[in-house]
Amino acid sequence: xxxxxxxxxxxxxxxxxxxxDCKKALEENGGDLEAAVDALKAKGLAAAAKKSSxxxxxxxxxxxxxxTKGVAVEVNSETDxxxxxxxxxxxxxxxxxxxxxxxxxxxxxxxxxxxPGGGTVGEKLTSNVATIGENQxxxxxxxxxxxxxxxxxxxxxxxxxxxxxxxxxxALESEAGADVLEPLGKQLAMHIAAAFPQxxxxxxxxxxxxxxxxxIAAEKAAESGKPAEVQAKMVEGAVKKFxxxxxxxxxxxxxxxxxxxxxxxxxAGKAAGTPIVLKDYVRFQLGEGIxxxxxxxxxEVAAAVAG
Numbered sequence: 001x002x003x004x005x006x007x008x009x010x011x012x013x014x015x016x017x018x019x020x021d022c023k024k025a026l027e028e029n030g031g032d033l034e035a036a037v038d039a040l041k042a043k044g045l046a047a048a049a050k051k052s053s054x055x056x057x058x059x060x061x062x063x064x065x066x067x068t069k070g071v072a073v074e075v076n077s078e079t080d081x082x083x084x085x086x087x088x089x090x091x092x093x094x095x096x097x098x099x100x101x102x103x104x105x106x107x108x109x110x111x112x113x114x115x116p117g118g119g120t121v122g123e124k125l126t127s128n129v130a131t132i133g134e135n136q137x138x139x140x141x142x143x144x145x146x147x148x149x150x151x152x153x154x155x156x157x158x159x160x161x162x163x164x165x166x167x168x169x170x171a172l173e174s175e176a177g178a179d180v181l182e183p184l185g186k187q188l189a190m191h192i193a194a195a196f197p198q199x200x201x202x203x204x205x206x207x208x209x210x211x212x213x214x215x216i217a218a219e220k221a222a223e224s225g226k227p228a229e230v231q232a233k234m235v236e237g238a239v240k241k242f243x244x245x246x247x248x249x250x251x252x253x254x255x256x257x258x259x260x261x262x263x264x265x266x267x268a269g270k271a272a273g274t275p276i277v278l279k280d281y282v283r284f285q286l287g288e289g290i291x292x293x294x295x296x297x298x299x300e301v302a303a304a305v306a307g
Contacts, residue, residue: 003031011036012081012133021133040133059083059136061167061284062096063153070151070169071099071143072284073110075125078134088136089160091128095121096162099141107138144171144280150178152185156193165286168192174269174276184268184276190254191261192283197248200280205243213242248281 003026011022011033021040029035059076060083073096075088082088098113098121111122119127121138129136144151149172156166168189172181199205217238221231244250249262259267261278269276 003027003033007031007033011040040131059139059286060089060092060159060163061155061165061286062092063155063162063167063169064096064100065151065153065169066100068147068149068151069100069143069145070153070171070282071096071141072167072169072282073099073141074139074167074284074286076137076139076287076290077132078136082132082134082136084159085132087128087132089163091124092163093160095125095138099143103143105142107141110141111138140284142282142284144169144282146171146173146279148175149173149276149279150181150185152182152189154186154189154193156190166193167282167284169282170278171280172265172276173279174272175274176269176272176276180268180272181276184265187255188261188264188278188281191251192248192281194254195248195251196283196285197251197281198246200247200278201249202243202247205247210239210243214239249278 008022025036025039029039058080062073064071075092077083094116099110102109102113113121115121115124125136152170154168155162155164158164170185170188172185217235221234251261253259253261253264265276265278
């Protein structure tokens with residue numbers, strides 16, 4: 001029995017398996033769709049190792065909060081198609097919930113942790129690679145907590161509850177109630193999602209990043225031809241400007257573009273009658289720093305059928 005591009009697409013949608021796996025399953029089963037589905041399910045873990053070298057730059061960020069602690073987890077897949085898969089979304093959600101119980105920011109600890117229903121998180125991921133048919137990776141995890149206060153989660157353009165492409169956590173230390181802290185945390189989280197701060201304050205900025213900015217500023221100053229002492233002031237001014245624009249507390253709020261975030265928090269504390277401290281934050285944007293490969297899904301289907 002022959003098969004068409006539509007059959008390949010249908011098999012992929014039903015199983016989540018990779019394009020070439022779907023084509024091969026149809027070929028081996030004479031184009032019988034149901035037999036191909038069974039064949040892909042039967043492959044199990046044997047296919048997983050073959051996927052591990054593929055670039056995984058898509059996927060989902062998950063966030064979870066319980067009481068005074070929260071965690072964000074990024075899990076990558078090869079395509080956005082898989083990120084919409086119910087099996088993949090369920091894994092990211094449960095892996096994030098597991099991470100919330102660990103108190104560790106290492107992928108190794110998360111991978112070795114027990115997964116709901118049996119096995120470890122890592123073993124479940126390996127199983128998913130085999131059944132879904134794409135490389136998937138636990139990329140990073142980070143938690144925040146406060147001794148008294150609240151951790152507010154925010155997901156920009158969520159694909160499902162607490163799952164999306166930009167996940168933010170805001171940790172607010174305070175005696176103020178949730179009626180004050182939750183809306184403040186949401187406002188700050190939206191700013192963080194949009195403004196992409198690199199650290200909480202200037203002291204937290206990466207030393208290598210600052211040094212790179214200093215070298216760039218020095219090159220520009222040298223081109224000016226001005227005296228050395230003037231060039232030195234130009235360099236220091238450029239570095240301070242960079243730090244101010246990239247440290248969260250000194251950034252100008254995107255809400256009015258004039259009030260520093262530190263002042264936004266201080267004003268909220270004054271209005272509440274008790275201090276509020278922005279203790280920490282997390283901002284995970286899907287695929288940060290990963291070189292992505294582009295692909296044409298329609299062309300891939302046509303090429304797969306053409307052989």
